[in-house]
Amino acid sequence: MSVVPGFTSAGGPWLATASLVAVLSYAAAVLRPRPGWGGPALLTAWLAQAVALLVHALGLGLSDPGMRFGFAPALSLTVWLVIAVYAVESRVLPLPTLRRGLAGLGVLSVLLAWGVPGDLRPGLSSPWAPLHWLTGLVAYSLFAIAVLHGMLTRRAERALRRHAGPASVGGLPLLRLEKLTFHFVAAGFALLTLTLVFGLVFTAWRWDHKTIFSMLAWAVFAGLLIGRHTLGWRGRIALRWLHGGALLLLLAYAGSRFVSEVLLHRAAGA
Structure with missing residues (x-):
């Protein structure tokens, strides 16, 4: 019998085990039932999530093994990469x-x-397709980190205006945190540019809503960087x-894949 109905059957026992450990x-x-549990628990979860992502991508433990991909695993991988960046950053700039x-x-x-x-x-439309996906996911992760840093900056600025807090976050001065935010934006923009180039040159380029939203996101980030520097x-x-x-950028991939993989799939099966 499935411990979590509807979940273990979706990806097999290996995926269920790794996912349950990660969750x-x-x-x-999050809860930190004992002092000092936060760091080790986060590391354990991150490693278990990596195993879950690998098991899912290869279809291990399923009757039809093979490479799998979709909007939900892509979001999971993005969060996993964000936590990896946070772990590296926290060694130098604790947040x-x-x-x-x-x-x-x-x-x-x-x-x-x-x-x-x-x-x-x-099958893959091009041998360059995995590189196209990888650069895109890393770009999404860097922009997500930038958004999180921007939220911290905004919250600290509001506290400073109300004289309710210092001009720093975790001991990091606001101006330095703001510069760090734009460093992540610039790095994400560079990788997003590479992603679009790979898509144009090496994969089956289509002018669909995914491409349009990606191009619009690229234009917005370009405008942000130009506005920042000029x-x-x-x-x-x-x-x-x-x-x-x-x-x-979220609508470009996650939104379109959610519609095609979940909503339309359910409508077709109804």
């Missing part, structure tokens, strides 16, 4: 306020990928552009 460990990182939020996102992303597995991909954009106006570009 429980992320939950422990403990992010840990519980990221662990919460980890719980949601693992459950989503566990319950809504991707489709079997028997007009000195910061604060609220910069965050609006950042959030707008991130939303367009």
